Amino acid sequence: MSQEAKSSACLALADGSVFFGSAFGASGEVTGEVVFNTSMTGYGEILTDPSYCGQIVTMTYPLIGNYGINFEDVESNGPRLRAFVVRELCRAPSNFRSELSLDDYLRKAGVIGLEGIDTRSLVRRLRSQGSVTGVLSTVDLDPQSLIAKAQAAPSIVGQDLVQEVMPAASFAWTERLGNFATLAPQDSQPTRYHVVAIDYGMKWNILRHLTQVGCRVTVVPGTSTAAEILALQPDGVFLSNGPGDPEPLTYAIRTIRELLGKLPIFGICLGHQLLGLAAGARTYKLKFGHRGANQPVMNLRNSKVEITSQNHGFAIDALTLPANIEVTHRNLNDQTIEGMRLTDQPAFSVQYHPEAAAGPHDSAYLFEEFCSLMDLSVEKMKA
Numbered sequence: 001m002s003q004e005a006k007s008s009a010c011l012a013l014a015d016g017s018v019f020f021g022s023a024f025g026a027s028g029e030v031t032g033e034v035v036f037n038t039s040m041t042g043y044g045e046i047l048t049d050p051s052y053c054g055q056i057v058t059m060t061y062p063l064i065g066n067y068g069i070n071f072e073d074v075e076s077n078g079p080r081l082r083a084f085v086v087r088e089l090c091r092a093p094s095n096f097r098s099e100l101s102l103d104d105y106l107r108k109a110g111v112i113g114l115e116g117i118d119t120r121s122l123v124r125r126l127r128s129q130g131s132v133t134g135v136l137s138t139v140d141l142d143p144q145s146l147i148a149k150a151q152a153a154p155s156i157v158g159q160d161l162v163q164e165v166m167p168a169a170s171f172a173w174t175e176r177l178g179n180f181a182t183l184a185p186q187d188s189q190p191t192r193y194h195v196v197a198i199d200y201g202m203k204w205n206i207l208r209h210l211t212q213v214g215c216r217v218t219v220v221p222g223t224s225t226a227a228e229i230l231a232l233q234p235d236g237v238f239l240s241n242g243p244g245d246p247e248p249l250t251y252a253i254r255t256i257r258e259l260l261g262k263l264p265i266f267g268i269c270l271g272h273q274l275l276g277l278a279a280g281a282r283t284y285k286l287k288f289g290h291r292g293a294n295q296p297v298m299n300l301r302n303s304k305v306e307i308t309s310q311n312h313g314f315a316i317d318a319l320t321l322p323a324n325i326e327v328t329h330r331n332l333n334d335q336t337i338e339g340m341r342l343t344d345q346p347a348f349s350v351q352y353h354p355e356a357a358a359g360p361h362d363s364a365y366l367f368e369e370f371c372s373l374m375d376l377s378v379e380k381m382k383a
């Protein structure tokens with residue numbers, strides 16, 4: 001029997017390559033940017049990170065699903081990615097926290113899974129030529145038809161995906177870090193600041209870290225205006241992670257520009273890119289991005305190396321930095337900008353994920369630095 005005859009799903013890339021495998025989860029057909037993540041664990045968090053909206057994610061670790069899915073570790077209401085690709089799916093998870101299998105979870109969430117393909121070959125292709133658009137189908141297994149669909153599908157560049165994943169209305173967040181956050185930087189702090197978190201597709205562990213260090217958090221949709229945010233009288237503003245290209249998000253850039261200098265600002269990932277754009281820098285698309293849980297980053301202020309969790313395909317262009325941006329962190333794999341601060345305003349940001357989930361906790365100190373910035377601004381107002 002040929003490979004095609006026993007396959008129940010096919011992934012075709014715009015470059016003409018095809019991968020036949022077995023379907024799991026839901027069935028149907030989706031298009032998306034095909035990207036890879038090198039984390040060995042954390043698939044529950046990766047599936048539910050809204051920043052993957054618009055993407056078909058493949059894992060480089062060969063066995064996925066072995067500890068099942070639990071609802072304490074998820075990072076949003078449900079999977080936001082377009083499809084999930086693994087070398088080998090574990091159908092018999094073994095973990096006391098598991099509530100259902102990965103297969104059942106994706107089926108219920110309507111997300112297509114593909115297993116049994118040579119993920120090393122797929123990832124080598126993405127690394128050598130860069131991320132490409134792909135189509136994953138369980139209903140059309142004709143390679144030529146799928147390649148044509150992949151070639152006709154829109155690129156992720158220029159799309160506003162934030163409005164697909166942001167909340168429709170504001171809400172208060174109260175949950176702190178859970179029992180399994182054993183490496184929390186410090187004990188829970190008493191609540192002493194009010195932070196407005198602008199939600200462009202936020203990972204929940206960011207909110208847990210903010211409450212843990214003493215913030216009362218009001219989450220507002222990514223389209224909120226500066227006037228709406230200032231009316232809430234926050235001590236600081238947080239800019240969240242989120243999906244897709246930052247440049248088309250002109251409403252978010254305008255809001256941040258209007259908030260700059262008025263109160264302390266901390267941004268993560270998409271929030272970092274938007275802060276850079278608001279300050280006058282440009283962003284560009286990386287060849288294949290950084291997605292994994294062991295990306296080395298140098299903190300340039302103390303020369304310490306942090307091992308970080310990352311998920312981004314765009315970055316701030318070092319050649320376009322205005323004079324008031326100081327680069328504070330660099331990726332040691334490719335020297336790209338991983339952190340910055342404004343020298344004339346209380347605002348800073350990182351391209352990586354200090355909340356981890358999943359990943360190392362080396363960078364959790366940044367949440368405390370945000371609190372220090374809010375302390376300074378309160379003292380200034382009193383003086």
Ligand SMILES: NC(=O)CC[C@H](N)C(=O)O
Nearest residue numbers: 241242244269270313314
């Ligand atoms: N995790 C994020 O916030 C990702 C930011 C942006 N969507 C990128 O891909 O670069």
